[in-house]
Amino acid sequence: MSKRLTCDVVVVGAGMVGAACALYAARAGLDVILVDRGPVAGGTTGAGEGNLLVSDKEPGPELDLALLSGRLWAELAEELGEAVEYEAKGGVVVASTPDGLAALERFAGTQRAAGVVAETVVGDGLYDLEPHLAPGLPGGVLYPQDCQVMPALAAAHLVRASGARLFTGRTVTDVRLTPDGAVCGVRTDRGDIDTPAVVNAAGTWGAELAALAGTRLPVLPRRGFVLVTEPLPRMVRHKVYAADYVADVASDSAALQTSPVVEGTAAGPVLIGASRERVGFDRSFSLPALRALAAGATRLFPFLTDVRAMRAYLGFRPYMPDHLPAIGPDPRVPGLHHACGHEGAGIGLATGTGQLIAQALTAKTPELDLTPFRPDRFPAPVEETA
Secondary structure, three states: OOOOEEOOEEEEOOOHHHHHHHHHHHHOOOOEEEEEOOOOOOOOHHHOOOEEOOOOOOOOHHHHHHHHHHHHHHHHHHHHHHHHOOEOOOEEEEEOOHHHHHHHHHHHHHHHHOOOOOEEEEOHHHHHHOOOOOOOOOEEEEEOOOEEOOHHHHHHHHHHHHOOEEEEOOOEEEEEEOOOOOEEEEEEOOEEEEOOOEEEOOHHHHHHHHHHOOOOOOOEEEEEEEEEEOOOOOOOOOEEEEOHHHHHHHOOOOOOEEEEEEEEOOOOOEEEEEEEEOEOEOOOOOHHHHHHHHHHHHHHOHHHHHOOEEEEEEEEEEEOOOOOOEEEEOOOOOOEEEEEOOHHHHHHHHHHHHHHHHHHHOOOOOOOOOHHHOOOOOOOOHHHHO
């Protein structure tokens, strides 16, 4: 019989958030085991664009988390060098009408008061930033703090830097509890692990892990597609998106929504998003979604009309009803911590999340107030309370 594994904390999920939780927990002095039923970055992280954004967040707890995460990402980028393909390229949000520009400026004003750098650009200033934009646009807002990493590479390097014991291809089948309901380990399809703490970093599948611990977290999958073009000279310098992207991200609709998001990459291909729809874990190819992405991108950048799309991929963003992740200890199950539900912002918010989880695990005062992220903030469905 193999020797029973023990550790201070098991992190379930080796995507970007799980990798960051493992990194900061290990740096806080904890013995960490990281478990995933697939490979590192095999879920939502591997299907992401690597965005580290403040531009799409209104003042409040998510923006506070994004600003903390941005500072931590910059520190990691300096430490890890070019390995994570960190690029501080900035973002440009574009308005299509004067009224739209006025609305963007009002939104940017509220962000500035919260610590965001946001610069209004109009006329030639917009085209100095992005010469290949469609003509006649009234202006936009430049966000120098928007950055990008290569998500799969970054997750792998965070795992390596953590020094955590990594077990991939190992499925967690149960969260073991003591008679008084506290965490005492996890059961996997390849043996048990004894631990007093479990971090649920299972992303879109976070509801399943919560259920294994006898509790509830209302995480749902929100499907999104990305189009990838053939390699090009750098013709899109920033992350560029239309102003309606912010409203689409905050929408509760389950129907297909698309808003143009276009960005160049260091390797040459242009990435085109963004779509979102709640269709469960349906991995079907959606021609309407991809057509809408292509149409929106060519409206922003007409030169893309003559560029070939080489491939498309999809992922499932972990959607929460109030668009905030669950971060921190679950008071219903002592020893269970949640770090999931970031929707499409998990890459950017991972470092701050990992830092906050490590602080909670080591009984330190969290750098941010965790109240807005409480895992038990959602009322139970009527059938559960009847």
